[in-house]
Amino acid sequence: MKSELNRQWILAKRPEGLFSEDHFTYQEAIIRPLQDEQFLVEVFYLSLDPTQRMWAQTDTYLPAVKIGDVMRSLGMGVVTKSRNPAFREGAIVQGMTGWQSHVITDGRGFSQVPDNSGLPLAAYMGPLGMTGITAYFGLLDIGRPSKGETLIVSAAAGAVGSIACQIGKIKGMNVVGLAGSDAKCNWLTKELGIDAAVNYRDANAWQQLQEACPEGVDVVFENVGGKMLDMALGLINVGARVALCGYISGYAKEQNPGSHNLPMLISKRASIQGFLVLDYVHKSRDAISDLGKWMMDGRVKYRMDIETGFKDLPVTINKLFSGENNGKLLMQINTPPE
Amino acid sequence: MKSELNRQWILAKRPEGLFSEDHFTYQEAIIRPLQDEQFLVEVFYLSLDPTQRMWAQTDTYLPAVKIGDVMRSLGMGVVTKSRNPAFREGAIVQGMTGWQSHVITDGRGFSQVPDNSGLPLAAYMGPLGMTGITAYFGLLDIGRPSKGETLIVSAAAGAVGSIACQIGKIKGMNVVGLAGSDAKCNWLTKELGIDAAVNYRDANAWQQLQEACPEGVDVVFENVGGKMLDMALGLINVGARVALCGYISGYAKEQNPGSHNLPMLISKRASIQGFLVLDYVHKSRDAISDLGKWMMDGRVKYRMDIETGFKDLPVTINKLFSGENNGKLLMQINTPPE
Numbered sequence: 257m258k259s260e261l262n263r264q265w266i267l268a269k270r271p272e273g274l275f276s277e278d279h280f281t282y283q284e285a286i287i288r289p290l291q292d293e294q295f296l297v298e299v300f301y302l303s304l305d306p307t308q309r310m311w312a313q314t315d316t317y318l319p320a321v322k323i324g325d326v327m328r329s330l331g332m333g334v335v336t337k338s339r340n341p342a343f344r345e346g347a348i349v350q351g352m353t354g355w356q357s358h359v360i361t362d363g364r365g366f367s368q369v370p371d372n373s374g375l376p377l378a379a380y381m382g383p384l385g386m387t388g389i390t391a392y393f394g395l396l397d398i399g400r401p402s403k404g405e406t407l408i409v410s411a412a413a414g415a416v417g418s419i420a421c422q423i424g425k426i427k428g429m430n431v432v433g434l435a436g437s438d439a440k441c442n443w444l445t446k447e448l449g450i451d452a453a454v455n456y457r458d459a460n461a462w463q464q465l466q467e468a469c470p471e472g473v474d475v476v477f478e479n480v481g482g483k484m485l486d487m488a489l490g491l492i493n494v495g496a497r498v499a500l501c502g503y504i505s506g507y508a509k510e511q512n513p514g515s516h517n518l519p520m521l522i523s524k525r526a527s528i529q530g531f532l533v534l535d536y537v538h539k540s541r542d543a544i545s546d547l548g549k550w551m552m553d554g555r556v557k558y559r560m561d562i563e564t565g566f567k568d569l570p571v572t573i574n575k576l577f578s579g580e581n582n583g584k585l586l587m588q589i590n591t592p593p594e
Numbered sequence: 595m596k597s598e599l600n601r602q603w604i605l606a607k608r609p610e611g612l613f614s615e616d617h618f619t620y621q622e623a624i625i626r627p628l629q630d631e632q633f634l635v636e637v638f639y640l641s642l643d644p645t646q647r648m649w650a651q652t653d654t655y656l657p658a659v660k661i662g663d664v665m666r667s668l669g670m671g672v673v674t675k676s677r678n679p680a681f682r683e684g685a686i687v688q689g690m691t692g693w694q695s696h697v698i699t700d701g702r703g704f705s706q707v708p709d710n711s712g713l714p715l716a717a718y719m720g721p722l723g724m725t726g727i728t729a730y731f732g733l734l735d736i737g738r739p740s741k742g743e744t745l746i747v748s749a750a751a752g753a754v755g756s757i758a759c760q761i762g763k764i765k766g767m768n769v770v771g772l773a774g775s776d777a778k779c780n781w782l783t784k785e786l787g788i789d790a791a792v793n794y795r796d797a798n799a800w801q802q803l804q805e806a807c808p809e810g811v812d813v814v815f816e817n818v819g820g821k822m823l824d825m826a827l828g829l830i831n832v833g834a835r836v837a838l839c840g841y842i843s844g845y846a847k848e849q850n851p852g853s854h855n856l857p858m859l860i861s862k863r864a865s866i867q868g869f870l871v872l873d874y875v876h877k878s879r880d881a882i883s884d885l886g887k888w889m890m891d892g893r894v895k896y897r898m899d900i901e902t903g904f905k906d907l908p909v910t911i912n913k914l915f916s917g918e919n920n921g922k923l924l925m926q927i928n929t930p931p932e
Contacts, residue, residue: 316861481856503857514852518819519841521868523654528866530859 295338326354382584391419398499403428405474413440415584482513489517559583603693633676664692720922729757730881736837741766743812751778753922820851827855897921
């Protein structure tokens with residue numbers, strides 16, 4: 257029976273530039289019987305995130321994915337068989353499923369998703385998942401915003417950036433987004449209600465950014481690095497905080513463009529602080545509670561870019577680096593429950 | 595009389611690359627009579643510091659020096675005439691004298707140098723002046739070192755760097771210096787007693803640095819930026835602190851080399867914090883007291899590179915950027931009192 261085969265993408269080669277099919281091997285494996293304490297998850301969503309390139313490349317905050325192992329990723333699925341009383345059949349669970357259609361686990365690193373929140377399951381892969389928690393603690397804990405301050409967010413229309421923008425507005429900031437198309441900029445200002453959005457591909461982007469920040473910049477929520485970071489640093493006020501969430505411009509090239517404006521940190525007594533959502537998992541309940549409330553109130557909106565076509569996964573993930581995705585990028589590999 | 599002429603270097607043009615004589619005009623001006631509250635200082639030492647290039651180029655934490663004004667710098671001199679009872683004739687004073695042999699001031703921004711400390715006056719232009727205070731607060735306040743941690747200092751044989759190295763040793767750290775010649779490295783390890791020094795011009799500098807930091811790096815005292823910073827970032831541990839004191843590699847070129855290793859800040863949850871000694875002036879008494887004690891004990895050593903030849907000043911200052919100076923660079927323009 258087809259449903260008894262586990263469809264998997266195995267890491268075959270470490271990427272240097274973008275991902276391609278060369279870096280992975282597709283295989284179908286027999287699903288073994290369960291042992292005590294184990295359960296079987298039929299995965300329906302995989303989370304595609306820029307950090308996955310780092311995981312495939314080298315040891316970082318997690319060991320590199322081993323060549324020959326299933327590619328690592330967060331995922332969500334439904335328990336279809338269980339010999340673990342804590343995870344019953346029919347439960348919706350989240351965890352490091354990897355790029356595969358089925359996973360057998362003893363539950364370590366997995367958690368159950370509430371099915372009575374009134375919010376779609378996909379939200380738990382985005383604004384109510386690691387994505388939202390990253391934006392929440394990155395902005396509030398590292399950025400330490402005050403009412404009336406100015407915030408610049410790069411990759412502002414992205415999954416994390418768009419949530420950071422909206423939390424900035426909720427905290428009373430002047431919020432300015434950097435994004436890669438006019439459509440994204442329109443969405444940011446018209447749908448999400450941020451104060452200004454600049455298409456960084458525009459020839460006069462720097463001038464637009466200056467005009468959007470007449471009182472300088474106090475907090476930078478940085479996802480891209482390179483030129484984006486340099487522009488933001490060019491406008492910082494004394495005591496500014498850069499919350500360094502990601503450095504997409506540096507992941508997809510062997511030689512990243514670098515940052516040329518660090519001397520500004522000296523004259524402005526400003527800081528760049530890197531952070532990882534992993535360090536905030538123990539406090540995630542606070543974030544999810546606030547974010548859920550804001551979503552119900554309509555103060556935090558989001559959009560998901562849900563792709564199908566598991567066979568194209570090694571190519572689809574590159575939408576994150578080309579900026580083609582609109583919101584949180586998911587791969588749907590089975591139909592989620594109603 | 596010759597002594598009644600004030601010899602001055604006037605900023606004529608903003609530098610883009612290194613300083614040259616083109617950027618300044620030499621002039622001799624009549625010294626005007628004193629008004630009430632004013633006193634006349636005959637300057638004997640001028641402090642030459644990398645930050646002076648910034649002051650000449652652009653507005654930073656201080657407004658740019660105006661074209662047509664005397665070039666700004668710290669200096670030390672003796673009061674030769676006074677109509678200000680707080681600054682008597684014969685007093686030794688420090689302040690923003692500028693590049694000139696005489697200055698008339700009402701005393702704002704000037705302070706008196708103790709003449710009974712047993713230490714040479716030049717020490718107050720170096721380890722007991724802004725130089726030492728910069729190293730002290732940069733390392734202790736921004737770097738927050740703990741015993742047993744590893745410290746990397748770039749421009750380690752420089753005025754600030756050499757003091758930072760020695761404070762690191764006093765705090766029980768494994769101290770590794772980066773410097774630009776074998777002679778400087780020998781001085782650092784043999785005279786100052788730091789654990790290792792790497793000549794960054796060596797082909798295998800990166801390998802040497804790795805070997806000197808077997809347990810990674812916890813604190814970076816950064817004076818240079820660019821490749822130095824990238825090497826240090828390549829070795830940082832989780833939670834590392836970079837105290838960004840200077841970015842010499844970026845001052846002397848229109849396009850600085852940039853930093854390409856900032857993504858390390860994310861996986862290591864590490865920070866770069868810029869700082870200015872100006873923010874610590876109100877606490878300088880603590881620093882001077884500790885530093886003076888350590889100098890008397892022989893635990894903080896220093897060397898001064900005291901140049902003469904006021905007419906060569908616009909060229910002499912470039913020793914700071916070529917790395918030719920040995921220790922704190924001063925220009926002596928008159929004979930200091932015994």
